[in-house]
Amino acid sequence: MSSEPLLTFLSPPLPYFIESNRGSYGPGGEHPNRRNIGVFDLLFVHSGTLYIGEESNSWAIGPGQMLILRPDLWHYPTKPCTEETVFDWVHFQTAGPWEELNDTNCGTLRGDYYSYAIRLPKTMTFSYPDEAISLFSKLHDAAMGTSHAAFWQRQQWFLHLLQLFDEGWRSDAAKAPIAVAEEAAAYLKMHFRTTVTNAKLGDVMGLHPNYIARCMGEVFDCTPQQYLLSYRMDQAKLMLMKTNWPISRIADETGFKQTPHFSRSFAEHVGITPLSYRKRFTGSSRDKQTMLDMRNHALDRE
Numbered sequence: 001m002s003s004e005p006l007l008t009f010l011s012p013p014l015p016y017f018i019e020s021n022r023g024s025y026g027p028g029g030e031h032p033n034r035r036n037i038g039v040f041d042l043l044f045v046h047s048g049t050l051y052i053g054e055e056s057n058s059w060a061i062g063p064g065q066m067l068i069l070r071p072d073l074w075h076y077p078t079k080p081c082t083e084e085t086v087f088d089w090v091h092f093q094t095a096g097p098w099e100e101l102n103d104t105n106c107g108t109l110r111g112d113y114y115s116y117a118i119r120l121p122k123t124m125t126f127s128y129p130d131e132a133i134s135l136f137s138k139l140h141d142a143a144m145g146t147s148h149a150a151f152w153q154r155q156q157w158f159l160h161l162l163q164l165f166d167e168g169w170r171s172d173a174a175k176a177p178i179a180v181a182e183e184a185a186a187y188l189k190m191h192f193r194t195t196v197t198n199a200k201l202g203d204v205m206g207l208h209p210n211y212i213a214r215c216m217g218e219v220f221d222c223t224p225q226q227y228l229l230s231y232r233m234d235q236a237k238l239m240l241m242k243t244n245w246p247i248s249r250i251a252d253e254t255g256f257k258q259t260p261h262f263s264r265s266f267a268e269h270v271g272i273t274p275l276s277y278r279k280r281f282t283g284s285s286r287d288k289q290t291m292l293d294m295r296n297h298a299l300d301r302e
Contacts (some may be wrong), residue, residue, distance in 0.1 A: 005122040007070075012096070014159060017139070022087070028081065040070065041089060042091075045085065047085065051079045052067065053075070125166060136161070142157055180216075182203060235254050250262070251263070
């Protein structure tokens, strides 16, 4: 994992765009001294160098580099610019939980079966910054618009930008614990209907199964097989609620070769049998007849 911190945003809800622009400082110019501004401040430098501090940390951000400043800390210039410096800035915020973590800490926020942990590097250097530059330009152009369409364009270009940062970090830190654990989790979710052993997972990812298990333990606090079982149980609950399939088919659809094994696993994991779980949401035949009688009575009164 990179030695630079990561900002993690649990989504949904997705972070949202507020405003952006392109700025410049001549020699002697400097970033404002501010505290607790209430928004994330994303900076991307085109030319020159920005000298910025955040609490006890400091950076010299040059061409092709970006930095994300937190909404709740003190930001200040560490020294004036020594040359003409051109940069893009974007203010954004999130209504969901977020945290900053370093390379020795996997953090407390992690995606589950329906949420995703967006991970943005605190700082990042683009070897090929053209795509980022293009997205910033499109974002600024959309920010000048006043139509309803402009609002949606701003949010879409902003999310494209976050996706670029998120994917760029994962490419650079492909074998870091967080990246390994999330790649393993994605594979398990995609193949939950089939038999996935630790050895097979290791072969697919090109990593030792013990390392994958250690990474998943650090990030998700469970082994790959525990994660797979939990996901299968979650899918089984959805099938019990949304379909009329027999228990044997649901067992097969969730990767169990034997229905009794599925039923035992479900009862151990959820606390009740699959059939009892289904009855919670479907009601008994007597309940259905009562509802029908009430409806007929209401029609008679009309």
